[in-house]
Amino acid sequence: MPDEDSPWYVQLLISTAVLICVAILVGGIAAVASLKVADYAGITTPQTPEPESVVIPTLPTTSATSPSGGQRSPTDGPSTRPTKTRSPKPPQNKAITLTASPLQVPVYGQITLTGTYSATDGTTLQVQRQESNGTWADFPVDATVTGGTFSTYIETGRTGTNNIRMIDPATSATSNVVTVDVG
Numbered sequence: 001m002p003d004e005d006s007p008w009y010v011q012l013l014i015s016t017a018v019l020i021c022v023a024i025l026v027g028g029i030a031a032v033a034s035l036k037v038a039d040y041a042g043i044t045t046p047q048t049p050e051p052e053s054v055v056i057p058t059l060p061t062t063s064a065t066s067p068s069g070g071q072r073s074p075t076d077g078p079s080t081r082p083t084k085t086r087s088p089k090p091p092q093n094k095a096i097t098l099t100a101s102p103l104q105v106p107v108y109g110q111i112t113l114t115g116t117y118s119a120t121d122g123t124t125l126q127v128q129r130q131e132s133n134g135t136w137a138d139f140p141v142d143a144t145v146t147g148g149t150f151s152t153y154i155e156t157g158r159t160g161t162n163n164i165r166m167i168d169p170a171t172s173a174t175s176n177v178v179t180v181d182v183g
Contacts, residue, residue, distance in 0.1 A: 094117075096166050096167075096175035097115045100178040100180050103181065104180070105181075106182070107157050108155045111155070113143065113164065113166070114149070114150065115166065116149050117149075117173075119145050119148075123144070124143070124168075125142060125167065126138055127143070127166060129163065129164055130163035139154055143166070159183040161179055161180075162179070162181075162182055164177065164179075165177045
């Protein structure tokens, strides 16, 4: 500890170092407290698990023949007949299906939401909860469609019956409603 006879700049350096240490300590405590409050309030951003496998469909084509009538080889050059391709069929079912597990959880228990949606990969679905007045409010969680499926989870402190659904904000398509009892 410096004494009264220390040069002023030594006292200034020591005081500055102490202030920096206190600021780091207070900032760390505030950050941890903020994370705990956000977790308690159910404000989390879950990581969507990677799919186990990705299937890339191939489109069938008709083959062109060489001028000699046989199968065309890669060295025959370009074909004079155009190659025909079939365009992919649009998805037949554009419904969003939703399941929740488990259907009973304690306050802030994890509720896993999974389902299917035959939309383009990368489509974002928003989680919604039905409010007491019957309107639907966005829950601060979304899910991304990959390979026709999606998965996410939520945690809530709202006790009692919670009606949950998914919505595609781009098309306004909604899923079936799942009911989860919290408490």
